[in-house]
Amino acid sequence: MYEDVKAKMDKAIHALENDYAAIRAGRANPALLDKVSVDYYGTPTPIPQVGTVSVPEARMLVIQPWDASILGDIEKAILKSELGLTPNNDGKVIRINFPALTEERRKELVKGISKRAEEAKVVIRGVRRDALEAFKAQKKKSEITEDDLKQAETDIQKLTDQYIKDIDTVSAKKEKEIMEI
Numbered sequence: 001m002y003e004d005v006k007a008k009m010d011k012a013i014h015a016l017e018n019d020y021a022a023i024r025a026g027r028a029n030p031a032l033l034d035k036v037s038v039d040y041y042g043t044p045t046p047i048p049q050v051g052t053v054s055v056p057e058a059r060m061l062v063i064q065p066w067d068a069s070i071l072g073d074i075e076k077a078i079l080k081s082e083l084g085l086t087p088n089n090d091g092k093v094i095r096i097n098f099p100a101l102t103e104e105r106r107k108e109l110v111k112g113i114s115k116r117a118e119e120a121k122v123v124i125r126g127v128r129r130d131a132l133e134a135f136k137a138q139k140k141k142s143e144i145t146e147d148d149l150k151q152a153e154t155d156i157q158k159l160t161d162q163y164i165k166d167i168d169t170v171s172a173k174k175e176k177e178i179m180e181i
Helices: 004-022 030-033 070-078 102-139 145-181
Strands: 037-040 043-046 051-057 060-065 087-089 094-097
Touching: 004 030, 004 102, 004 145, 030 051, 030 060, 037 070, 037 094, 060 070, 070 087, 070 094, 102 145
Parallel strands: none
Antiparallel strands: 037 043, 051 060, 060 094, 087 094
């Protein structure tokens, strides 16, 4: 039972880290394009699956598609995305330059980070609630004793506290990264 709870909490942390990887922090990060899809022969396909995404400089991404005919489609997909990036198409590759972040934009990003962290904490607490309800149901069916239930509640709370602390650590690290750039 605890393995299941840990697995669900791990998924919440992993999802949060993936969200944070997609946040534009002033330096080029190929993970930004993971959620941007291009129409590739009628199928929405993430950009990293239609070409090579590289970081030749700290503030530049270069996308080299395997099929040059989709350069325009990639460019349109990036423009339509909510990343606020402007791609430069030279006919062979697409270059994306990352402007330096303004103080106002940094503060806005930090607010978004805090919001996502709070959402992850809600997920962790939901997992805790579901696990405790499962243990209470087992107690009601006399599958476990009162002492087992109390021990399970204590263990689940310790796990929850640890994962909440992990979320705070991941969030603080991302906030620091944004504010230092």
